Amino acid sequence: MLPRDTNDLLPVKTIPRHFSPVYEASAEDFIRVFGQEGDNHFEIGRPLDMDVPVCINLERLVERSNGIFGKSGTGKSFLTRLLLCGCMYANIASNLIFDMHSEYGWESSAEGGAFVKGLRQLFGDDVLIYSLDAETSRRRNVSVDAEIVLGLNQIEVEDVRPLQDELNLSSTAAESSYLLFDRFKERWLSELLAMDGETLKEFAEDSGAHAGALSALKRKLEQVARQGFVQENATFSAIDQMIDALANGRHVVLEFGKYRYPLAYMLVANIVTRRIHRRWVRQTETYQSSKNKADKPRQLMITIEEAHKFLNPANARQTIFGEIAREMRKYSVTLLVVDQRPSSIDSEVMSQLGTRITALLNDDKDIDSVFAGVSGGSGLKAVLASLDTKQQALILGHAVPMPVVVRTRAYDEAFYRAIGRMVEYTPQAREQARIHADELFG
Ligand SMILES: Nc1ncnc2c1ncn2[C@@H]1O[C@H](COP(=O)(O)OP(=O)(O)O)[C@@H](O)[C@H]1O
Numbered sequence: 168m169l170p171r172d173t174n175d176l177l178p179v180k181t182i183p184r185h186f187s188p189v190y191e192a193s194a195e196d197f198i199r200v201f202g203q204e205g206d207n208h209f210e211i212g213r214p215l216d217m218d219v220p221v222c223i224n225l226e227r228l229v230e231r232s233n234g235i236f237g238k239s240g241t242g243k244s245f246l247t248r249l250l251l252c253g254c255m256y257a258n259i260a261s262n263l264i265f266d267m268h269s270e271y272g273w274e275s276s277a278e279g280g281a282f283v284k285g286l287r288q289l290f291g292d293d294v295l296i297y298s299l300d301a302e303t304s305r306r307r308n309v310s311v312d313a314e315i316v317l318g319l320n321q322i323e324v325e326d327v328r329p330l331q332d333e334l335n336l337s338s339t340a341a342e343s344s345y346l347l348f349d350r351f352k353e354r355w356l357s358e359l360l361a362m363d364g365e366t367l368k369e370f371a372e373d374s375g376a377h378a379g380a381l382s383a384l385k386r387k388l389e390q391v392a393r394q395g396f397v398q399e400n401a402t403f404s405a406i407d408q409m410i411d412a413l414a415n416g417r418h419v420v421l422e423f424g425k426y427r428y429p430l431a432y433m434l435v436a437n438i439v440t441r442r443i444h445r446r447w448v449r450q451t452e453t454y455q456s457s458k459n460k461a462d463k464p465r466q467l468m469i470t471i472e473e474a475h476k477f478l479n480p481a482n483a484r485q486t487i488f489g490e491i492a493r494e495m496r497k498y499s500v501t502l503l504v505v506d507q508r509p510s511s512i513d514s515e516v517m518s519q520l521g522t523r524i525t526a527l528l529n530d531d532k533d534i535d536s537v538f539a540g541v542s543g544g545s546g547l548k549a550v551l552a553s554l555d556t557k558q559q560a561l562i563l564g565h566a567v568p569m570p571v572v573v574r575t576r577a578y579d580e581a582f583y584r585a586i587g588r589m590v591e592y593t594p595q596a597r598e599q600a601r602i603h604a605d606e607l608f609g
């Protein structure tokens with residue numbers, strides 16, 4: 168709503184009177200409402216029937232957790248790449264991407280056999296690639312900055328419950344890990360794995376655990392211990408280097424290579440994110456007591472695909488991801504959740520998402536969940552169900568002044584060139600150019 172006497176947009180609270188004149192929105196009107204690309208505005212697409220950019224406000228985007236939804240093949244991964252490019256060129260947040268299918272770091276194939284560029288190719292050394300399986304990454308000609316291994320010593324009891332489904336573990340079995348922790352503290356897992364039938368029975372009797380459940384837990388966790396990326400003992404040094412890089416404004420794509428299955432993905436994502444969370448909470452506390460701007464933690468956005476595995480109602484209350492989604496921007500860490508089944512995500516988490524970008528969904532439950540807590544959602548439901556099967560999306564929430572449907576911006580050669588031009592003007596690029604000039608000319 169635009170009052171006659173000012174230029175300040177207001178939210179729409181009333182509808183026009185009968186016989187009010189109607190004007191078609193012009194390109195200028197779109198710019199006035201959605202802003203102009205540059206600074207912290209980024210073109211995400213164009214209206215279906217006009218050729219003007221629709222921009223999202225990146226600053227408002229990264230302040231909260233956000234979601235990208237849509238059926239398989241509707242363009243979620245492409246939308247995610249676009250948003251990440253926006254955040255990176257504007258240098259508005261560091262990004263950590265848990266890249267289950269190796270789509271974001273380096274070249275990946277699109278439908279029809281074409282290849283699309285990864286973030287490292289567009290942003291150079293600002294983007295680091297870490298891998299759980301460096302061999303596979305290298306075979307794809309990806310230069311890997313470091314390999315990540317996990318140690319049994321790093322697995323905490325909180326990691327067990329989210330894996331319950333993947334490991335086919337009963338809840339009694341999962342819960343007996345807490346009894347082990349009570350007794351053995353950090354060594355709970357190695358102690359469990361070292362138990363033979365006799366000691367296991369003794370422990371069950373002493374602690375009140377169910378012996379059958381305990382031995383099931385042992386069997387299932389042996390399966391975890393056998394994973395190629397898991398060692399007996401590992402230090403946090405590679406993970407901490409990665410976290411340092413994020414704290415210093417760089418971005419990290421973590422590839423999984425041949426370990427592209429939920430068990431590996433969830434275990435790694437939980438362990439890494441818990442460590443990040445602890446660090447950002449500590450840093451925030453330092454900042455709160457010093458009130459010194461230099462102590463403020465760097466804004467960080469963590470991208471997870473198949474987000475419902477972490478954020479379903481059973482897990483959302485227990486995992487670190489649920490905590491981040493709920494406590495929102497307090498600690499400068501937010502999530503970008505990417506999922507094809509939003510109805511499987513805890514409704515409390517869904518209602519906390521600041522901006523939702525949604526491609527076509529067919530299932531009524533999924534459609535309902537996207538609009539949870541949105542006033543006027545019913546009219547938009549019909550809009551969502553009528554989107555094309557590809558490259559169209561409804562954007563709704565904090566980062567846009569009003570809900571809008573767009574043809575998603577094409578992620579193609581023209582886009583790479585546009586990003587290249589924008590990157591030239593980022594503060595880091597200018598700083599790098601200055602250092603380079605100093606080296607050349609002394
Ligand atoms: N913004 C876009 N630019 C170019 N191609 C796109 C875009 N969005 C979708 N596509 C096409 O649609 C296909 C499916 O998109 P993708 O992001 O992989 O779907 P999803 O992740 O939802 O399964 C891509 O391989 C590509 O060919």
Ligand SMILES: [Mg+2]
Nearest residue numbers: 240243244245
């Ligand atoms: Mg995808």
